[in-house]
Amino acid sequence: PASGVRKGAAFDEVAKLPQSGAPGIRFEKVVKRFGGNVVLRELDFTVEPGERVTLIGPSGSGKTTILRLLMTLEKLDEGVIWIGDNTLWHMDKGGKRVPANEKHLHEMRKQVGMVFQQFNLFPNMNVLRNLTEGPVRVLGVSKDEAVERARGLLDLVGLADKENAHPSRLSGGQQQRVAIARALAMQPRVLLLDEVTSALDPELVVGVQDLLRDIARESDLTLLCVTHEMHFARDISDRVLMFDQGQIVEEGPPDQIFGEPTEQRTRDFLQAVL
């Protein structure tokens, strides 16, 4: 395939992605404020295990904040976020909700991988080390095993010949492929994609999107994706959530949201971006 992804059994073997048992995600009455700015207003939604959900909507509607909350890069103000049976909060002895402790957060973070708009590769490490550092330091995988897996993943994303390259010597599209491989190297069960092609030159966009679409289809990862590229949203999702001002305006399968949206705000948004 054009994306360079290996299909079928080879893919499972190399990527060791979950083929079952990925956790779902649930937001329950989640409130997030930045100062006086209420970014998420009692937000409720569920992503089923293995489901692929895309968040669309105007800039500033809170989409990225949702991903950052799941990565525990932000703290929530009210409500509960579930990843499988784990929460970002515990009940204390008095039945009061308190933030989960660091050990618990660490365990949760291990389940979640994220690919960022700006790649965020470690600039002072070569490509191979970008992929082995996390598994060795965080997951306690042996160096040999980490290297073997990293090579498999680089092959999977079409960069087998770049393991010694420095990130700065790679094109944006190649850097993003490395970032995708790095996220997979941590064997996540939930994958978060935040505007992953916005920083790419136009001719590199489709290759990276095809790669991600194939990964999404070949694995059983639970996927949450934020994108401004509506054909990619259509391609990769089982369900699309349309956001405005920190709330869900409308949701449904991509054919419905893009083909026959019911809400005026969705129609206005799609008209502006398509």
Ligand code: ADP
């Ligand atoms: P989207 O991804 O839909 O464009 P974001 O989640 O990035 O929206 O942002 C939602 C709102 O939260 C915006 O008004 C933004 O300015 C604000 N915001 C996001 N991060 C911060 C932050 N670290 N400090 C203050 N305000 C923030």
